[in-house]
Amino acid sequence: MNVLKLLGIVSMVFYLGFSGTPVPVTEGYDIGDVATDFSLINIDGNKVSLSDFMEAKGFLLIFTCNTCPYAVKYEDRIIALDKKYKSKGVPVIAINPNNPDKQPGDSFAKMKSRAAAKGFTFPYLLDEGQKVYPEYGATRTPHVYLLEKTPEGNIVRYIGAIDDNYQNESLVKEKFVENAVDAMLAGNDIGVTKTRAIGCRIKV
């Protein structure tokens, strides 16, 4: 009983200690966490969930939008990722996390026209009410989460950028996302599991 009490006090002290300092980016998922499923509206008007993809081995969940110049720079590369990995069981699911009231260029109507203009081959979902991106811990666009489907759920395997050169695809030295998906599909350890990139802070 005393030990339990002591434990309680110790954990209380820890809790207070940690909650007293601001926690900048440690919220949301880390590598190995089980990612939540969702039901979000797609640009075709239908709701989409991860559980809809019975055959999938995993997902490239990409928080992206119309208006962020970095997201725009990566549009063609996101389409290419979907083309390359959908047939291997890892489709791209794009989610626009921005509040369209704050960023009118990311409205549902504008999402539709952008997807049509670029010929998106993947679902482009609106995080209506902005409930999903905070659970994942996404902070910017574009922000990639690679998930692996397992009997225990969809496990987060990679978080971060698509590659190491937003400016010029031909100068890319490391294709972070492709390396991660290839390793995951081959059953190997993913070398680089977390990367960072400049991006537009998600508009709340």
Place this chain on the structure above:
Amino acid sequence: MKYLLLSVGFLLIFTACGNKAKEDKTAEVVDTAYTQPVETTADQVKFPVYDFEGLQPLLNQEDGKTYIINFWATWCKPCLEEMPYFEEVNAERKSEGVEVILVSLDMRSMWKTRLEPYVEKKQLKSKVVILDDPDQNAWIPKIDANWDGAIPATVIYNQNNRKFYGHGFTLDELNEAVDVFVN
């Protein structure tokens, strides 16, 4: 040619949206981003252009002054919202040894078309430099271990103290943050 087609496509979209599209500045911003693919080189732009290594001395000056290093871009709306506060602190607190350095992360295609016009129009007095280093995963953690790369973001430092702020500021918040360094 690809870009011409894109611009024509956008013109059609914007025409279809009518007046609403005209009010929508964000969409226009994106339009500029891909209809102007011509990239500026460093010698054509007014501001110093650094890679991360070149920027580093500005992040580590030990001359008794307090430096506010603000990472921003003209396409970042919340960055522009807080810009007047950095300008005010730079002007009002100069006598306390406070200096603002605005590190622009604008892309090359935007240096001439957006960054220079913005700095001119707003008559920015703070020092503006450009950080042009695409290998962001390599340098972001060197600015701060907790920085995820989203902007706005700011570092305040002097020879005794250094702090990273992964968020925007109000004028009061910025002054309070600076107080810790100068008092």
